Amino acid sequence: HAPQDSGHQVAPAEPWAALMESVVSASGQGVAVYEMGPFARAAELAVIRKLCGFIGYDARASGIATGGGSLANLTALLAARNRALPHAWQRGLGMAPSPVLVMSSDSHYSVARAAGILGLGTDSIIKIPVDGARRMRPDALASALDRARAEGRTVIAVVASACATPIGAFDPLLEIAAITRLHGIWLHVDAAHGGGLLVSPDLRGRLAGIDQADSVIWDAHKMLHMPALLTFLLYRDGKDRFHAFAQDAPYVFGDGETPDQAEWDAGLATAECTRKGHTVALWAFWSTFGTAATAAIVEHLVATTHAFYDDMRASPDFVPVHQPECNILCFRHIPEALRSASPEVLSRHQQTLYQKLIADGRHFLSATMLDGEWVLRVTVMNPLTTRAHLQALLSRSRELASAK
Ligand SMILES: *Cc1c(COP(=O)(O)O)cnc(C)c1O
Numbered sequence: 411h412a413p414q415d416s417g418h419q420v421a422p423a424e425p426w427a428a429l430m431e432s433v434v435s436a437s438g439q440g441v442a443v444y445e446m447g448p449f450a451r452a453a454e455l456a457v458i459r460k461l462c463g464f465i466g467y468d469a470r471a472s473g474i475a476t477g478g479g480s481l482a483n484l485t486a487l488l489a490a491r492n493r494a495l496p497h498a499w500q501r502g503l504g505m506a507p508s509p510v511l512v513m514s515s516d517s518h519y520s521v522a523r524a525a526g527i528l529g530l531g532t533d534s535i536i537k538i539p540v541d542g543a544r545r546m547r548p549d550a551l552a553s554a555l556d557r558a559r560a561e562g563r564t565v566i567a568v569v570a571s572a573c574a575t576p577i578g579a580f581d582p583l584l585e586i587a588a589i590t591r592l593h594g595i596w597l598h599v600d601a602a603h604g605g606g607l608l609v610s611p612d613l614r615g616r617l618a619g620i621d622q623a624d625s626v627i628w629d630a631h632k633m634l635h636m637p638a639l640l641t642f643l644l645y646r647d648g649k650d651r652f653h654a655f656a657q658d659a660p661y662v663f664g665d666g667e668t669p670d671q672a673e674w675d676a677g678l679a680t681a682e683c684t685r686k687g688h689t690v691a692l693w694a695f696w697s698t699f700g701t702a703a704t705a706a707i708v709e710h711l712v713a714t715t716h717a718f719y720d721d722m723r724a725s726p727d728f729v730p731v732h733q734p735e736c737n738i739l740c741f742r743h744i745p746e747a748l749r750s751a752s753p754e755v756l757s758r759h760q761q762t763l764y765q766k767l768i769a770d771g772r773h774f775l776s777a778t779m780l781d782g783e784w785v786l787r788v789t790v791m792n793p794l795t796t797r798a799h800l801q802a803l804l805s806r807s808r809e810l811a812s813a814k
């Protein structure tokens with residue numbers, strides 16, 4: 411909760427939500443089947459309906475709360491695999507040429523990992539290059555899909571990011587969806603971080619086209635400020651959620667005589683059996699403060715990041731790498747003495763400065779590599795972080811950089 415922490419994408423938890431999470435933990439509302447956690451499951455379904463509304467999905471949509479964005483990506487891609495290859499669940503893959511998974515070169519590592527776990531093999535990943543603003547290039551996507559079709563390879567899914575983690579770039583979802591629709595390919599959108607912008611009328615335009623995705627993941631422990639860990643996997647056609655685990659467990663999930671039961675039981679759609687009932691935290695937060703509270707927080711974080719960008723542009727020695735699209739900003743420290751330094755020297759300077767800042771302990775930020783070079787990175791997650799805190803980060807960086 412310290413306002414000097416602008417390091418990573420996990421949010422400081424709203425205390426009210428954390429309290430409600432403790433209450434639901436104490437009440438033992440573990441959710442696999444409805445009767446194990448009736449109020450937690452009811453809250454989950456209410457929140458899912460709300461989130462589907464923010465995405466722009468209609469009444470056919472549904473989803474599931476699950477333990478983290480990585481597991482949610484894996485589950486969505488498993489559903490996509492089983493829809494594309496209906497026999498894979500029972501018989502395995504064993505096909506040539508191998509099916510492929512398409513993503514951008516900036517996708518989160520959990521997406522590439524899913525290709526390994528799903529038995530597709532990481533060699534069958536097709537990485538689409540990004541443009542100057544690090545957004546997936548639709549022209550490159552279109553030609554990659556044409557090539558896959560010409561080679562007779564099944565495409566399991568195209569994965570777009572909203573936003574990707576390195577600099578917070580939003581892939582052009584409208585253009586990407588037009589291409590996947592043409593090819594009849596599953597579009598999965600990883601909105602683990604950027605999903606929160608959908609709650610804001612001012613910012614939701616950055617995700618235009620997300621309603622055309624077959625599946626979306628959305629981390630509540632990022633921009634929705636819930637305690638970690640709470641993630642939602644949402645499907646445009648709710649029936650798709652049953653593709654992921656094509657398995658009967660009648661003793662747990664009802665007897666087929668009561669199809670309504672499947673709507674209330676959760677276990678058919680998730681890798682987990684017992685789960686925490688933590689959606690109650692988000693349900694309680696929105697019931698008490700309204701979704702407008704979340705919108706105000708998200709807008710404030712993005713505005714603070716833009717103010718920081720302006721301050722940096724006015725400074726003589728800090729250079730932003732990009733214009734911020736949300737609350738993530740990468741930048742470099744380039745003091746006068748290094749203005750004509752080689753990229754290697756500049757890169758090493760950022761890395762050293764980052765290590766000094768972390769050892770110093772007054773501010774917390776992150777560092778990342780873009781095209782092989784180190785840059786400094788802030789993610790403004792805390793609504794208490796002000797422009798002044800971020801200016802202090804720059805001043806302290808200057809002092810540490812010049813200290814021997
Ligand atoms: C954070 C993040 C993930 C991983 O989510 P976890 O909840 O940390 O497992 C995946 N994709 C993107 C774009 C993310 O920002």
